[in-house]
Amino acid sequence: MSLVRPRGFKKTVSFTVQPTESQEEEIHPSVSIPGLYTSPLLLPMHHLLIIIGLFKDGLTQNPLRVMVKGALVLLAVQLVYGYVLSVVSGADSNKEKRGKKQSRNFSSHVAKVLVATLVSLLFTPVAFVVLVLFGAPLYGYLAETYILGVHLSLMIVQPLLIIFGMDFEQLYSVAKSATVFKLIFTNPILCSSFFCVLGTWLGVVPIPLDWDRPWQQWPITLLAGGYGGCVLGLLIGYISQYL
Amino acid sequence: MDDLHPAEPVRKALLQQQLQVRTKIKHQKLKSSFVGYIVVLTFLAVLQFIGVYFFTLGFLLSRQVLPNIALCAAENGASNCMDARFSKMVVVVIDALRFDFVIPVEGAAEAAEGRLNVVDLANPYFHNNFPVLWELAQEEPANAVLLKFMADPPTTTLQRLKGLTTGSLPTFIDAGSNFNGDAILEDNWLLQLHANEKRVAFMGDDTWTALFDQYLCPALNFPYESLNVWDLHTVDNGVIEHMFPLLHPQNSTQWDVLIGHFLGVDHAGHRYGPNHHAMKDKLAQMDSVIRRIISEIDDETLLVVMGDHGMDKTGNHGGESPDELESTLFMYSKQKNTAFCRKDDSFYDTSSFGKNYRQVNQIDLVPTISLLMGLPIPFNNLGFPIEEAFGSVEEQLRAGYLTTQQIMRYRNESTEVQGNPEVVSLYSKLTDLYNSLEDGSESSTALLEGFAEFQSLFLEYCKGLWAKFDLVLMSLGIAVLILSLTVLTTYSRSIPSVRVLTLSFEFIGSFIAMSLLGLVLSLSIYVVLRPPAVSLKTCLLTGCAAGITIGFWAPIMDRFSILWLWHQICDFFVYNLNFFSFMGLFFMFLHCLIFASNSFVVWEDKLILLFISTVGFSCLYTAAFGNMPRAQKILGIAHSLTFIVLSRIVTMINLCREEQGSICIPTFKTTWWSVLLLFLLAFIVPKIIKSFYKLSSSYHSAAPLWIETGMTFLMLMNACYWSLEFIENDDYLQKYVSNWLSLEIIKSFKLAIARIVLFIALILANFSWTRGPLCVKIDFSRLSTSTNEGDASHGSEPSESPQESERPAATILGYENVYGSSFFLLVINVTVAVLIVTKPLGAISICILIVQILSLLELFDILELRRNLIAPVTFGLLGYQHFFSTGHQATLSSIQWDVGFLTTQSIVFPFTHLNILLNTFGSFFIVCISLPLITLWRLPPTAKPITILSQIVTNVTTLMTYQTMTSIMSFVFVAHFRRHLMVWKVFAPRFMLSALLLIVFNVTLTLVTMWFSTRRLLTQVNRIFGK
Known part of the structure; x- marks a missing residue:
């Protein structure tokens, strides 16, 4: 507004105070995500290996069978990764007592990972419905879409549940926060989930192209996009912590 | 202060009056601000229309039509015609007669063997219901010939009739004028018939009358309304009613050529699709009609039965899918000695819906008919005589030679088709060969193939050439549209909304002045400099577009600098860019990008x-x-x-x-x-x-x-x-x-x-x-409702002031x-x-x-x-x-x-x-x-209706910006892909949709949304509630 050159006519400008970010922070106390995510152990890039493995295993020849197989592999890997994540990030509230109760900690971590995996598997029908609402085909391909939903919920929901320790209240407050994007981009796990969604969304783009490639079959590009996004997001989130 | 005290009531009355006047002024201001907005939007619309017009003019193809009329007498004393083999001709056009309707399809037996899937089965509605043509071609091979007849797109009746009579290629722009077909002025075989004093009787589709009225015999002309697709029978019954009396031997001296155009099959397709019993009935009816015609004609008459195009699986046509392009040609004559020269049976393969059946182009009919009837080949013809139609190799050679000569004459006359010298060398080689030819039969087949090669070479060359676009006009159109886009964004986003209103009035004056100035300037440029290859219309419209653009920018430049406006746009991205507006921009961007690929346009x-x-x-x-x-x-x-x-x-x-x-x-x-x-x-x-x-x-x-x-x-x-x-x-x-x-x-x-x-x-x-x-609804019963709602109800009664309302507070529901x-x-x-x-x-x-x-x-x-x-x-x-x-x-x-x-x-x-x-x-x-x-x-109801108005205008201009951006991108990419394989199938129709949408958006948003509805509503609510 200050750049308006005065030209000798009267004008009225009403200034309204724009709520800036700092003010918003004052209104809503800043939300943080529990845990530390600086350990390089968080970067095993297993997703990359799985998706490459799926393609090598003939994803383009028989998508459904390979995807079911892949979902089982992903389930196993996510269980291990979830445990690593849970331990390394120390998202537990009783961080300071870690030394003393090593054995109890182990079982609690395992329990947490198992519950999180179970809940994320329960989430698959929701993922399926969302995929259909976004335009997944309804005639045929239902099984493929469902398996894609399994993959996605394992990749997106399970890590989130682990780092929030099944604390939905906190997850809700993060989603509600005005600085949700800042939070997402500075946390590898959140960032990975976010990019997984984004990657799947962008995964539909190559399907209509008339290249007649086998990988243009229905869920393959979405799956690859999801996995790719997951890896990319993890990297971005990991690096941006140090920026 | 004190002396004012006794005059308190007076003061109050004065205040009241002042308030009233203020309200009135405000109301007036609201009304006039509408005028400002609507005028600006109208001029913007005009600017966009000019852009669309320019682009359309440059993109939709045109072809040079030569006015020359072919004559039988050639320069060197030889004749350009052959002796007439038939003195009379009956042409039956069955609209949308797809090729597989007339050939035997034996899907049922093959499907039983499990070799074919269900799609390949014979369809009970449209297959095997019109067998007469195939039967005759089999039973009397010397007298009947059935061919697959390939149309050139666009497959609309008007276009096809032009091609079938002139022998030239249609250009795309004509496709839109199917509703009011213009008379054909270029050389065609109806014109030649007329010139050679043959009488042409006509009955059926009135498109013919629109095209050839002057060549038809007025007493024997029976046109019927053609575009009423709901009516399957009127045209056909009319044709039958007038055709058979004329075919009767005692009346057949009244005419030399009889043309009947049946529309029933086409209308059945449009209305019900091919999978309908109406189609079956229609085809059966056509079968009986053809049988009856054959029984009526005499020995000297040539019967030509043809379709002008096919239909797709929904029964519609217009595009260029094989189903739409494949039509039927059947020729029959009762002449005793061999009338036609049939090729080997392997050419006429009816398996898999006649996929490999011998096919000829529709324009090939033109030289064929002309030569058979002893007429010169129409001057603009590009087709090649159909070999089967001539009784002997000598005749075929003669026909090929005459056609080659005609095409060469056309090439020499026309200024736009001279670019390929190899055609000339081929021509001289072929004529030399022809002249030195005695009667060796081996070399004559080779020569015939040479003629055909010459024709197809030239035809391909012409096809490539007539897809030639006026790049200058196209770029001009895009430039005007981009200018309109900058105007739009500046108007809606950069100028602070407080200023838009005051500026709008300045715009009115400058728009009118500048566009008038532009018109005058461009007119004088046109008159004085006489620029070549620029028409007066183009010149004036360019001037007008430039005038409007300058008229917009002049008042803005007077107030703001470009840098500042640019900063305004940047500010939008910095301060206003939240998640949702980013998403809006992103979708606009993606929607613009889809035009870069035919696949995305398709999906x-x-x-x-x-x-x-x-x-x-x-x-x-x-x-x-x-x-x-x-x-x-x-x-x-x-x-x-x-x-x-x-x-x-x-x-x-x-x-x-x-x-x-x-x-x-x-x-x-x-x-x-x-x-x-x-x-x-x-x-x-x-x-x-x-x-x-x-x-x-x-x-x-x-x-x-x-x-x-x-x-x-x-x-x-x-x-x-x-x-x-x-x-x-x-x-x-x-x-x-x-x-x-x-x-x-x-x-x-x-x-x-x-x-x-x-x-x-x-x-x-x-x-x-x-x-x-x-x-x-005014509700008096509720007393407990808040007072500020009650206040507003008295707006229409100025005698009351809020303090005086002692009665139960009224609520407006x-x-x-x-x-x-x-x-x-x-x-x-x-x-x-x-x-x-x-x-x-x-x-x-x-x-x-x-x-x-x-x-x-x-x-x-x-x-x-x-x-x-x-x-x-x-x-x-x-x-x-x-x-x-x-x-x-x-x-x-x-x-x-x-x-x-x-x-x-x-x-x-x-x-x-x-x-x-x-x-x-x-x-x-x-x-x-x-x-x-x-x-x-x-x-x-708000006290600031003008603010509301400016918000509405922002939304209107934003939607317009969105549409303008997608339209521009569609224009840019259709221009870029003008040689693309898919241009006429995908990009050009999408371009037409974009252009029409731009017009629809402009007209609806300006006239209906702003002028008719918003203006009325805002002023009315303001009159009642505004204080």
Whole structure:
């Protein structure tokens, strides 16, 4: 507004105070995500290996069978990764007592990972419905879409549940926060989930192209996009912590 | 102070008066500000029209038509004609006679062996019902020949008739003029017949009369209305009625050439599709007609039976799929000695629907007919004589030689086809060979092939050449459009809204002055400099466009600097860019990018759904995690879910375009359940709208009349109309009903219903809307309501001031949605009008659109997205979504021509066109007209109507920017891909859609949205409530 050159006519400008970010922070106390995510152990890039493995295993020849197989592999890997994540990030509230109760900690971590995996598997029908609402085909391909939903919920929901320790209240407050994007981009796990969604969304783009490639079959590009996004997001989130 | 005290009442009265004057001035200001906006928008529209016009002129192809008429006498004394082999000719054109209709298809036996899948089975409706042509070709091989007849796209009757008579290639621009065909002036065989004093009798499709009226024998000319596709029999019966008396030996001296054009097959295809018993009946009728003609003709008559194009699997045509291009040619003569020279049987392979059957081009008929009838070949002909039609190799050679000479003469005369020297060398080689030829039969076949090669070489060259575009005009068009885009964005985003109003008046003057100046300047440039290759129209329009642009920028440059305006735009990105506006920009960007690939244009409908559901899910997220009261949150979530689910459901109604292939399953058919749903919707939709009105407690006074009475009634009428239509089309029901109700009565019922509904919806309801219905109710009974609402009720009675109201406080129910509830009534009017011209499944889609719009409006209110960029963009996306789900695609063949005959039996200028327009762009009309609701929905009467107005204008210009951007990109890419394989199939139809949409958006938004509705509503509410 200050750049308006005065030209000798009267004008009225009403200034309204724009709520800036700092003010918003004052209104809503800043939300943080529990845990530390600086350990390089968080970067095993297993997703990359799985998706490459799926393609090598003939994803383009028989998508459904390979995807079911892949979902089982992903389930196993996510269980291990979830445990690593849970331990390394120390998202537990009783961080300071870690030394003393090593054995109890182990079982609690395992329990947490198992519950999180179970809940994320329960989430698959929701993922399926969302995929259909976004335009997944309804005639045929239902099984493929469902398996894609399994993959996605394992990749997106399970890590989130682990780092929030099944604390939905906190997850809700993060989603509600005005600085949700800042939070997402500075946390590898959140960032990975976010990019997984984004990657799947962008995964539909190559399907209509008339290249007649086998990988243009229905869920393959979405799956690859999801996995790719997951890896990319993890990297971005990991690096941006140090920026 | 003291001396003023006794004059307190006077002061008060003065104040009152002052207030009144101020209100009046404010009201006046509001009214005049509308003038400013509308004038600016009008000039912008003019600018865009000029851009569209330039581009269209440069893009749609043109061909140089030579006025030369061929003569029999050649320069060197030789003749350009052959001796007439037939003295008379009967030409029977059966419109849309696809090739596989006339050949035997033996799918049933092969399918039993399990070799073929179901698709390859013979169809009981259109296969094997017209066997006479094939039977004759088999039984009398010396006297009959049946060939596959390949049309050049576009496959519309007018284009085909031009090709079939002149032998030249059609250009694309003519495709649009199918409604008023212009007379053909270039050389054609009808002209030659006329010039050689042969009498041509004609009966059938009146397109012929439009094209060749001057060459037809006036006493023997029986044209019939051709575009009424609902009528299967009038034309055919008329042709039969006039043809057979003329064929009778005692009358056959009256004519030399008889042309009959049957339309029944084409109309059956358009109306019912090929899979219908009407098609079977029609083909059987044609079979008997041809048999009868054959029994009537004498030995000296040549019978030519042909189709002008085929039809696709839905029965429509216009494009260039094999089904549309493959037609039939049959020639027959009773001459005793061998009439035709049939080739080896392996050429006539009828397996797999005649895929490998010998084919000839449609233009090849032209030299064939001319030479057989002893006429010179039309001057512009590019075709090659059909070998079978000539009795011996010598004749074939002679025909090939004459045609080659004619093509060469054409090449020498025309200035635009001289670019390929290899044709000349080939020609001289061939003529030398021909002249030195004695009668060695081996070399003569080689020579014949040489002639054919010469012709095909030249034809390919011409085809390539006539796809030549005027790049200067195209770039000029794009440049004008880009200028209009900068004007639009500057006007809507860069200039502070406080200034826009004052500037608008300066714009009026400068627009008029500058465009006049531009006109005068360009005229003088044209007169003085006489630039070559620039027409006066182009020159003037360029001047006008430049004038408008300068007229816009002059007052702006006077006030602001470019740098500052640029900073304004940057500021938008820095400060206003939240998640939603980013998403809006992103979708605009992506929608522009789809034009870069034919695949994305083909699958545009699916992409639109992806965008819309993303908006829906983002709204859901914001509603679920936003900071708002619990009740609001639940409402927000509910509305988002409604929106998402409805968007998904509506995309299940679709019509596939050919390029989408087997992946796409079309669902857009009129079925019994869709008609039943119409009845159900007639009750449900008004109820839903009512519940939305109830949410803002504005279901009062005008609303019940409009929604529960009017809308339900009209929608019931609509359902009745389409059930009658369904009864008429369904075999079983038709037989059942016709026992007690004649079809004529049903037809007149339908006409009456459609006319009544359209009249009420478009004229009566809109007129009553201009009287200003408000959906409010003054409620005196409630005393406990807040006082500020009570205050406003006295606005119309200036004698009272707020302090004096001692009576029970009156509440105005529906006060908080005064604008929205009233405005939506207009949307209902338009919706009902669109509903009647939309087929049942499309009507369901339109109903869903209305609910989607209402949910979205509530969402925008709850999530405070009214002023966000995403709001108008989502509206635009909704328009596209429902364009596709009302059974349209960006192709010519998906235009639902048949709805043109809803209100009239024949083509009557405004009504037929209005119906087709409403049908094609219905969703866009609704979206454009409901656009101000983004601002107005749930808005209580405001003291600052001008602010509201400026917000509406921002939304209007944003939607226009969105459309302009997609249109520009569509133009740019159709220009870029002008040599692309898919240009006429994918890019060009999409370009036409973009161009038309730009015009529709401009006209609707400026005239209807701003001028007709918003102006009226805002001034009216301001008059009543504004103080």
